Amino acid sequence: MKKLGIYVHIPFCVRKCLYCDFLSFPAEEWEKEKYLRTLLKEIEGEALRYKDWAVDSVFIGGGTPTALTGEQLGRLLDGLKRGFLLEADAEITMEANPGTVDKEKLETCLRAGVNRISIGAQSLRDEELAALGRVHSAEEFFQAYQWAREAGFRNVNVDVMAALPGQKVETYLDGLERVMDLGPEHISAYSLIIEEGTPFYGWYGESGKRKNGMAQLPSEEEERLMYERTGELLEQRGYRRYEISNYAKSGYECRHNVGYWKRRDYAGFGLGASSMVGNVRWRNRRDKEGYVQCIEEGLGSVKEEIQPLSKKEQMEEFMFLGLRLTTGVGKKAFQETFGIPMEEVYGAVIGKLGGQGLLEDGERVSLTPYGRDISNYVMAEFLLPS
Amino acid sequence: MSGIDQSKIRNFCIVAHIDHGKSTLADRIIEKTGLLTSREMQSQVLDNMDLERERGITIKAQTVRIIYRAKDGEEYILNLIDTPGHVDFNYEVSRSLAACDGAILVVDAAQGIEAQTLANVYLALDHDLDVFPVINKIDLPSAQPQWVKDEIEDIIGIEAQDAPMISAKNGIGIEEVLEAVVTKVPAPSGSPDNPLQALIFDSLYDSYKGVIVFCRIKEGRVKKGTEILMMATGAKAEVVEVGYFGPGQFIPCEELSAGMVGYITASIKNVKDTAVGDTVTDAKNPCAEPLPGYKKVNSMVFCGMYPADGAKYPDLRDALEKLQLNDAALQYEPETSVALGFGFRCGFLGLLHLEIIQERLEREYNLDLVTTAPGVIYRVHKNNGDMVELTNPTNLPDPTEIDFMEEPIVSAEIMVTTEFIGSIMELCQERRGRYLGMEYIEETRALLKYELPLNEIIYDFFDALKSRSRGYASFDYDLKGYEESKLVKLDILINREEVDALSFIVHADSAYDRGRKMCEKLKDEIPRHLFEIPIQAAVGGKIIARETVKAMRKDVLAKCYGGDITRKKKLLEKQKEGKKRMRQIGNVEIPQKAFMSVLKLDDK
Numbered sequence: 003m004k005k006l007g008i009y010v011h012i013p014f015c016v017r018k019c020l021y022c023d024f025l026s027f028p029a030e031e032w033e034k035e036k037y038l039r040t041l042l043k044e045i046e047g048e049a050l051r052y053k054d055w056a057v058d059s060v061f062i063g064g065g066t067p068t069a070l071t072g073e074q075l076g077r078l079l080d081g082l083k084r085g086f087l088l089e090a091d092a093e094i095t096m097e098a099n100p101g102t103v104d105k106e107k108l109e110t111c112l113r114a115g116v117n118r119i120s121i122g123a124q125s126l127r128d129e130e131l132a133a134l135g136r137v138h139s140a141e142e143f144f145q146a147y148q149w150a151r152e153a154g155f156r157n158v159n160v161d162v163m164a165a166l167p168g169q170k171v172e173t174y175l176d177g178l179e180r181v182m183d184l185g186p187e188h189i190s191a192y193s194l195i196i197e198e199g200t201p202f203y204g205w206y207g208e209s210g211k212r213k214n215g216m217a218q219l220p221s222e223e224e225e226r227l228m229y230e231r232t233g234e235l236l237e238q239r240g241y242r243r244y245e246i247s248n249y250a251k252s253g254y255e256c257r258h259n260v261g262y263w264k265r266r267d268y269a270g271f272g273l274g275a276s277s278m279v280g281n282v283r284w285r286n287r288r289d290k291e292g293y294v295q296c297i298e299e300g301l302g303s304v305k306e307e308i309q310p311l312s313k314k315e316q317m318e319e320f321m322f323l324g325l326r327l328t329t330g331v332g333k334k335a336f337q338e339t340f341g342i343p344m345e346e347v348y349g350a351v352i353g354k355l356g357g358q359g360l361l362e363d364g365e366r367v368s369l370t371p372y373g374r375d376i377s378n379y380v381m382a383e384f385l386l387p388s
Numbered sequence: 389m390s391g392i393d394q395s396k397i398r399n400f401c402i403v404a405h406i407d408h409g410k411s412t413l414a415d416r417i418i419e420k421t422g423l424l425t426s427r428e429m430q431s432q433v434l435d436n437m438d439l440e441r442e443r444g445i446t447i448k449a450q451t452v453r454i455i456y457r458a459k460d461g462e463e464y465i466l467n468l469i470d471t472p473g474h475v476d477f478n479y480e481v482s483r484s485l486a487a488c489d490g491a492i493l494v495v496d497a498a499q500g501i502e503a504q505t506l507a508n509v510y511l512a513l514d515h516d517l518d519v520f521p522v523i524n525k526i527d528l529p530s531a532q533p534q535w536v537k538d539e540i541e542d543i544i545g546i547e548a549q550d551a552p553m554i555s556a557k558n559g560i561g562i563e564e565v566l567e568a569v570v571t572k573v574p575a576p577s578g579s580p581d582n583p584l585q586a587l588i589f590d591s592l593y594d595s596y597k598g599v600i601v602f603c604r605i606k607e608g609r610v611k612k613g614t615e616i617l618m619m620a621t622g623a624k625a626e627v628v629e630v631g632y633f634g635p636g637q638f639i640p641c642e643e644l645s646a647g648m649v650g651y652i653t654a655s656i657k658n659v660k661d662t663a664v665g666d667t668v669t670d671a672k673n674p675c676a677e678p679l680p681g682y683k684k685v686n687s688m689v690f691c692g693m694y695p696a697d698g699a700k701y702p703d704l705r706d707a708l709e710k711l712q713l714n715d716a717a718l719q720y721e722p723e724t725s726v727a728l729g730f731g732f733r734c735g736f737l738g739l740l741h742l743e744i745i746q747e748r749l750e751r752e753y754n755l756d757l758v759t760t761a762p763g764v765i766y767r768v769h770k771n772n773g774d775m776v777e778l779t780n781p782t783n784l785p786d787p788t789e790i791d792f793m794e795e796p797i798v799s800a801e802i803m804v805t806t807e808f809i810g811s812i813m814e815l816c817q818e819r820r821g822r823y824l825g826m827e828y829i830e831e832t833r834a835l836l837k838y839e840l841p842l843n844e845i846i847y848d849f850f851d852a853l854k855s856r857s858r859g860y861a862s863f864d865y866d867l868k869g870y871e872e873s874k875l876v877k878l879d880i881l882i883n884r885e886e887v888d889a890l891s892f893i894v895h896a897d898s899a900y901d902r903g904r905k906m907c908e909k910l911k912d913e914i915p916r917h918l919f920e921i922p923i924q925a926a927v928g929g930k931i932i933a934r935e936t937v938k939a940m941r942k943d944v945l946a947k948c949y950g951g952d953i954t955r956k957k958k959l960l961e962k963q964k965e966g967k968k969r970m971r972q973i974g975n976v977e978i979p980q981k982a983f984m985s986v987l988k989l990d991d992k
Contacts, residue, residue: 262953270951276953322956378960378963381960382961385960385961385964
């Protein structure tokens with residue numbers, strides 16, 4: 003049976019964070035309920051297409067999925083179980099934000115089948131959290147973590163962010179230590195990106211105007227130091243880097259996430275969710291009214307930007323996605339997938355980047371630590387001329 | 389077409405401030421007289437080139453003949469000569485005006501008189517044209533036609549109370565304009581029986597017919613078989629065809645005679661033989677003297693043009709050759725650059741002309757170009773008494789061989805409303821201008837007179853002028869001559885390697901400032917590499933400024949979220965796309981637009 007990953011998007015949050023450019027917004031209770039019903043209808047309808055597939059990972063992301071009630075999350079999971087064949091050991095992750103969970107809600111989710119919780123801590127300093135516009139304090143993060151464990155979760159991820167306004171190398175590393183002291187199975191450590199269209203872009207963007215008294219972003223050198231030390235500290239404490247910004251204790255790598263980099267099939271449900279099945283990528287429409295109306299009134303597909311991938315595009319993705327993984331890409335797998343040796347397509351590029359100390363070349367091709375530092379530069383080299 | 393009654397001919401043009409509706413009115417006139425069906429009618433018929441339509445300016449003079457039955461029951465031949473609208477082409481404009489007997493002055497009912505309105509009116513009056521106003525855009529809610537009429541009378545001093553009130557956009561009042569052309573523009577003078585005397589106001593190259601000469605017959609007649617002489621260039625040829633201008637096409641006729649506007653073909657191979665402003669006469673029965681006002685047009689601004697892809701050099705050569713067939717003011721000769729390879733040093737009338745040629749090469753000939761900073765012709769006097777005309781800074785002789793250098797100076801007139809006098813004077817001061825005087829045209833408007841080095845105005849003077857006067861200043865200049873000046877060559881070193889294509893000549897006093905700005909600019913333009921790149925500015929081997937492009941160290945780590953791979957790929961594509969437009973110099977990749985960055989150094 004073919005394997006499938008499922009992504010479900012919950013576009014709600016208590017309040018939009020100042021750096022956030024994901025598809026999410028605050029909403030009234032009735033709106034959330036209406037969305038959930040539509041989402042369940044989409045899942046029910048789409049499930050018919052996947053009768054021959056077994057689902058081995060589910061990721062419920064947002065926004066803030068825990069902006070829904072425990073009862074609502076329970077109905078969502080029931081809907082997935084009704085429509086799909088979920089494997090017994092499927093990884094079922096839900097994102098949870100401190101300030102929107104309590105022990106009871108987490109217990110409900112566990113009972114409904116969620117077996118992995120991803121908690122967005124981002125920082126353990128209240129002033130940094132406030133600068134980001136997060137709705138929770140550090141204390142509330144510890145509380146949420148505590149409840150997740152008490153509810154019985156044995157697989158927990160914590161998200162932390164570097165390069166925040168006002169952050170110092172020491173305060174960042176101190177936070178990281180305290181997260182590690184808790185002993186989560188998985189840690190995601192990534193940098194703040196100033197995205198266009200966010201309030202942060204207006205303050206910290208290319209021609210941004212920081213207001214008086216606003217904290218400064220760390221310098222490039224500080225950011226690099228944070229990043230280097232992250233790797234060292236986590237490795238020392240038994241977390242292995244398996245992807246550019248993801249670390250896990252052995253056996254706790256996020257199956258769903260790895261699926262993206264290995265180009266496994268996944269179906270996305272909900273507002274703006276992306277999918278790739280059978281080398282065709284698409285995305286659901288991103289306007290809430292249109293999405294709801296389209297499904298409720300049976301006005302046709304919510305799928306947009308349907309893009310069948312050419313062999314060239316598949317090869318490009320194979321490389322630039324695969325290189326995110328510490329293990330890199332296998333030459334044998336390339337040959338098996340495309341019927342052509344990797345050298346024939348990328349020999350020159352690999353040679354050049356290898357010579358610049360950016361790639362490790364052997365049975366597998368992977369990023370060196372230097373290559374990881376400037377991964378965008380390396381990955382762009384794998385785009386083929388059209 | 390013999391037997392045309394000269395009294396039924398009207399030769400006219402339309403003058404206006406930019407955006408007051410000149411081309412739209414031209415369209416309506418053509419439409420009204422039924423020359424084109426509405427299907428054929430494309431907006432702004434007379435602006436032939438895509439470029440002209442896009443920029444909303446007229447670059448090349450266009451001419452069309454219209455038959456109009458007036459209210460008096462007679463049929464008139466109206467020749468509309470549309471003129472270019474930029475100081476770079478001032479000379480062409482003046483020749484086009486010289487081909488007319490009258491001009492319609494279009495004034496925006498909401499804006500009233502603006503800078504170019506005056507400049508254009510004065511130019512028309514200088515050519516003894518009868519100018520009559522029309523008030524356009526009367527449909528605008530903010531229109532104040534009476535105020536505009538009064539303003540025209542007060543400031544320009546021409547009768548305006550009975551000016552047609554029109555909306556060219558909506559086709560209102562076009563009939564009235566045509567009636568005014570008939571009644572207010574005088575019929576052409578001259579006699580068909582005098583020796584031939586015709587003014588060339590434009591020409592273009594056609595691959596079948598050779599050069600097509602656009603002319604206004606002032607005296608005499610010309611037809612197939614006439615042997616003609618171009619009086620200034622001395623070129624002779626036998627006429628193959630004469631005719632007049634339909635919209636978008638040439639219509640042959642028997643004969644052109646005094647008062648008519650039309651074209652002549654004579655198997656002439658080169659537009660240089662048919663210089664704008666020259667007088668065409670009958671070689672066997674020449675007129676006593678040429679028409680006044682002929683000037684040889686010289687390139688004032690030079691730059692290097694290189695194909696982005698070196699293999700396209702022959703394509704660039706062919707394209708320049710073809711463009712030159714139509715554009716006598718374009719000059720070019722081959723040159724080589726260490727940084728950019730094989731290319732051409734090209735000469736232009738001004739910066740707009742340069743930009744137009746550049747865009748045409750890129751669009752019509754599909755060439756990707758790298759253009760170096762524009763410069764002027766400097767005169768280098770060597771110790772041994774030789775004088776060299778320098779168009780490419782790289783060719784500057786060793787400083788020890790140079791006695792002194794001269795640079796071209798222009799006399800400039802700037803018309804400006806009084807509130808901006810201060811800021812415009814400041815601008816001229818910054819550009820090494822010499823103040824000559826100021827005249828008040830009226831209470832709120834003054835004419836500033838300056839002498840300015842040409843190399844200070846070719847870059848961004850127009851933009852600066854506009855931004856410092858909220859678009860209200862107009863500017864005109866004439867080459868005055870050469871003056872001795874303290875000039876130095878500023879070199880740019882990237883990763884310790886001199887990049888010849890980035891060198892330019894600058895006044896010694898501004899060398900430090902320009903060098904510093906240039907380094908700053910390049911620092912922003914050159915992307916980070918795997919290694920650190922010093923950028924230095926040097927004069928005579930001495931480093932005067934330095935910036936550093938830091939090595940590429942670390943990308944930000946985006947969370948690649950929810951499987952949105954398409955977004956990630958777009959990011960990588962953008963990065964890759966950027967690399968395509970790079971020039972490899974040593975082991976540094978320089979974006980092509982960096983070579984133009986010397987241009988935009990004005991901070992204000």
